């Protein structure tokens with residue numbers, strides 16, 4: 001079979017031994033159809049699939065690869081660390097260095113605990129918030145993703161400011177009965193929730209620039225109201241910056257919005273592509289954690305020496321002067337180019353970006369919440385996705401995901417991407 005598609009062959013093999021052939025659902029191309037590309041290697045702004053076809057990579061491992069793939073300084077740090085041992089289960093100086101580096105860049109955090117995934121970090125932050133406040137209820141927003149801890153796999157119930165229903169089998173309703181699910185950017189609903197339940201709310205968890213319903217910003221008024229209501233009612237404001245931390249700017253979404261949360265959850269970029277995440281906040285709250293306090297939290301591979309080496313080397317590069325200015329400019333040129341291409345071909349389109357993160361919408365307005373994002377024309381998105389894929393441009397295989405530009409993307413890569421999109425816009429029916 002000389003022309004056999006290697007991705008098809010691998011997908012068939014994978015499905016025999018791994019549920020759906022993937023280890024994280026969005027990789028399966030279920031939303032867009034077709035065969036997932038199995039990646040063989042990556043370098044800079046590109047990766048190559050099993051057929052050795054090259055793609056310009058706009059997912060960057062869903063955010064971590066802000067420097068591009070295989071940055072020499074990061075590779076060197078990881079190689080050196082590997083030779084010194086993979087894991088000890090005992091503390092290391094490198095964990096202190098990474099903690100110090102994180103705290104220096106995120107002033108709202110006085111102490112930090114390192115863990116291995118964003119899910120684990122968000123789940124632990126939630127437990128800490130409940131432990132520190134002695135309260136049960138939590139607020140989350142429809143369209144925000146905070147990992148797959150049971151209490152957070154929840155969608156809105158019927159009616160305003162009600163408690164949510166599980167979105168996954170295997171989550172008993174009892175486990176989500178304390179989770180209030182509200183509409184993003186809806187100030188009236190937020191006020192109602194605090195008016196009804198304010199004294200029982202442990203925390204409000206939010207992606208202040210949401211990247212799991214495409215790219216949707218909290219309005220400055222909404223973010224400020226979240227802060228004020230938490231303060232007024234003694235609830236903790238938790239910014240889930242797993243995606244936005246060191247991605248939208250050196251100080252995260254909290255830096256962009258100028259809002260100080262109580263707890264911050266980090267992941268993705270801080271591991272530079274290795275399993276590493278963190279949560280942190282004021283000393284008095286963080287000291288509630290074991291071994292000092294009554295809130296239990298632990299991890300065999302937490303603060304892993306190879307992962308911390310990778311994260312530290314990554315943070316060192318992004319903290320260089322001018323890094324985010326250059327990255328933002330690049331991302332903006334992509335977004336502006338796509339907007340111009342769509343306008344030239346009479347296609348409804350809008351897009352937004354912050355730092356190295358962007359989102360685009362096949363509609364003229366920028367959505368403010370999940371329900372609006374979900375009005376996107378699925379068939380049109382899928383045609384655009386597959387058109388780009390054929391032309392060697394890899395964007396997220398679902399319309400409710402954000403996109404990521406790295407420091408390794410060149411002006412030529414951006415121009416080629418815009419040209420590919422223009423061809424697809426031109427070929428599709430204007431309306």
Ligand SMILES: *Cc1c(COP(=O)(O)O)cnc(C)c1O
Pocket residue numbers: 116117118119120122145146147148207211212240241242243267268277
């Ligand atoms: C990716 C993500 C998570 C989950 O992180 P994992 O490392 O995949 O467990 C949590 N919150 C946000 C905002 C994320 O983008």
